[in-house]
Amino acid sequence: MEEGCPTFFPPFLPSSLASPYSLIHSFNHSKLETSTSHYRSLVAKLPLLKAEIAKVIVGQQDAIEEILIALLASGHCLLEGVPGLAKTLMVKTMSEALHMSFRRIQFTPDLMPGDIIGTEILEEDHETGKKFFKFNRGPLFANVVLADEINRTPPKTQAALLEAMQEKSVTYGGENYPLPNPFLIIATQNPIEQAGTYPLPEAQLDRFLLYIKLSYPSETEELDVLRTTTGTLKPEIGRILSDTEIAELQKLTRQVHIADELLVQINQLVRASRPENTDSQFVREWCDWGAGPRAGQALVLCAKARAVLHERFAVVPEDIRALAFPVLRHRIAMNFRAEAEGITSDQVIDELLSAR
Incomplete structure (x- = not known):
């Protein structure tokens, strides 16, 4: 946990904390629809969940955290x-620890919409x-x-994924079929072979809450891999959270408080990424x-989930x-000159954050 940050469900905030935390003093925790102790017990399981995934996945802690943020x-x-x-192993391990159904779809050039729906x-x-x-449900019907x-x-x-990602349901033959709840699509792509x-x-692309880039493990992590x-040992993954508990945590995430000052910062950051609104010469160029x-x-919801x-x-x-990077990098389009010069959206985001 970051130093100087208010802890979960604080009875009060230290007076030493400056704005934007000042508005939290007036936040009414009685708005919560479930008891504080119940939510505390659920939140306390999240570090256990990350530890359970770490039994199988060495390193990639940032990616694991960002996937869990997308889920919450x-x-x-x-x-x-x-x-x-x-x-693939990362996603499968997470679904096992969450006691949720998991399906893998291998996308190929001859895959048809009916093959997934x-x-x-x-x-x-x-x-x-x-x-x-009779409608025979496809592999899309999984948590x-x-x-x-x-x-x-x-x-x-x-495009067959669009309705499922946004509406969490699919339509076939005029009938609407709801997808399981919780529902999470994790798509992968290879940056090498084009x-x-x-x-x-x-x-x-805009339907994806986060665009997560995986890097090579460190030397120590690769040695651990x-x-x-x-060897012969295979770690057993315990079931930490159920689908019902995840749904409760998703509900809790939306109740997390965010100060108006931070909403203004997010709004300014997003608007500054637009060439017609920005003061940044880097963005305009x-x-x-x-x-x-x-x-x-997306940035507000992900910040609450984190x-x-x-x-x-x-x-x-x-x-x-x-x-800011996983939320914005796929929502900023670079021009042809930027692509030719190797300028990426990550550099744009870094420039915008440095200016604040």
């Missing part, structure tokens, strides 16, 4: 990393002899869905367009800075 914020995330960084099959009633169509190498399938199939890939359209994965209002909503993950009931500036 009821969003979806896009993972980008070279092959061999345990992306489901399709109708003709069945016969053995008593009456009448035939009827955690890993869309592996999503950029290898055509846009038509990619031949035969279909870049995700901007509309679908060699030591722990080449290298960006085609900036982040939209959904980016601000506060819960760190056992706080108030957002602090560090929450915003820690999540």
Whole structure:
């Protein structure tokens, strides 16, 4: 937990804490719809959850935290990393520790929308002899869905995820089918091989709450990987949280307090990423367009989720800075000259944060 930050459900805040924490004094904790002790017990399980995942996954702590933030914020995330960084294992391990159903969909050029959503099959009633169509649910009907190498399938199939990601339901044959709750899509893509890939359209990229980039492990971590994965022992993953408890934590996340000063900072940061609104010469020179209002909503929700993950009931500036990159990097479009010069959206975000 960060030093000087209010702890979870504080009875009061130290007077030494300066704005933006001052507004938290007047926050009415009685607004919570469930008892404080119950929420405390749920939040106390989150460090245990991260420890359980760490039994299998060596390193990648930032990525694990960001995936959990997406889950608490009821969003979806896009993972980008070279092959061999345990992306699939990470997601599968998390779903086991959460006692939630998990399905993996391998996206290929010939994958059709019906392969992920489901399709109708003709069945016969053995008593009456009448035939009827029955909807056979596809692999999308799971709590955690890993869309592996999503950029290898055509846009038509990619678009099949749009309704599911936004509405958490699918429509087939005029009927609406709700997806399980909680529902989390984690898509992966390979940054190396671009031949035969279909870049995700901007509309679908914006549906992902977070765009998480995985890096190589450190030398010590990689040595631990060699030591722990080449023997006979296989760690057993305990079930830390249930789907019902995750749903309660998602509800709690939206009740986390954020001061108006921090909302103003988030709004200014998002607006500063737009060439037509910004004072930044760097943005005007290298960006085609900036982040939209959904980016601000995403940053607020993710900051609240990070506060819960760190056992706080108030957002602090560090929450915003820690999540600015995964929230904004896929919502800022660079111009052709920037792509030619190797200027990335991460550099734009870094420039904007440095100016604040």
